[in-house]
Amino acid sequence: MFENVIAARMNSLSGESAFQVLAAANKLEAEGKKVIHFEIGEPDFPTAPHIVDAAKKALDQGRTTYCNSQGLVALREAIADYTLRYKGIPTGRDEVVVAPGAKPIIFYTICCLVNPEEEVVYPDPGFPTYESVIRYAGGLPVPIALEEKDDFRLSVRKLISKISPRTKLIILNSPSNPTGGVLTDGDLGEIASAVRGKDIFILSDEIYSRICYEGVPRSIATFPGLKDRTIILDGFSKTYCMTGWRLGYGIMHEEIARKMTQLLINSNSCTTHFIQVAGIEALRGPQDSVAAMVKEFTRRRDVIVEGLNSLPGITCRKPRGAFYAFPNVTGTGLPSGELAHFLLQEAGVAALDGAAFGAAGTGYLRFSYATSLDNIHAGLDRLGAALKKLPRR
């Protein structure tokens, strides 16, 4: 009815299948079916009590007003200290932009840097928002296919072959959603050499940087000459189990930070005041809940990967970071989209079709193992029983 009314640019935005599958799963649950949820990418632990208390106290103190659009100075200072501590990058508070979630930093970065017809290189499979916003901004999406044989690390050779005079931005995401792949220091060094001296920026999506099973992943911004060319995206959702609080940030050159703040002023005015106070507590307070969560994710990863590998037609590499298993399901004989549908409807197991993360994700499913070991065991049992019902091919 409104086809001719809605602005044409809206057609370039796409949704996110995690939320679509969640809605379908919730519908089945409303009809009385028990569903095991592997679709949504959020830690299943509550926010640590000291962070919740800080928010309550801030509410009691009346921190309910508008505040600094770029982010509270005290929070930006806490983020700067954290960035030095965990990423080894000296950061000034004016280089930090606080936003309602990390996702807006993707939107703002692309809007700030990418002109129509400029190219943006990004990983495929990758977080769906990248391609959606590139198109929305009129940029040209240039996906780089990640391959299972490379442990889903981005091939530097392919990246170099995709760089053109029109390349404006390269998006990196390590540890990665949906594959759990992690770029090595060697990969990052080669990427840094490939872009150094060129008029190309990097959006380094480091939202899973604390959820890594083998050491601390390095940020590309630590390589000589790269800091001023990199926008680091990070946030509180995954590390501190704060998905619904909506708090994230970007770190970038001051000049870009000032422009990005204009976008924030025009869209949100500021990020919720008392939530930012809680963010300071998350960064400056005890970090033991993060370590405990990663330890638990390691156990779950090992169980789900072993379980998936024992199923007919499924093979799964061990993710090195984040909390997603990304098994190859081509051996089941069903296209991954059909298999995801079948598993939800027949077995009450909600997982995502890898193709929802880009064409190179076809033939894979994404399972978020941010759910209890009991659920993982029950889900694997259901998968095993459902796969037996598939006609042999």
Ligand SMILES: Cc1ncc(COP(=O)(O)O)c(C=O)c1O
């Ligand atoms: C790779 C990646 N980047 C960014 C985000 C957005 O995080 P937030 O919920 O803080 O907006 C997500 C969330 O799933 C993600 O997986």
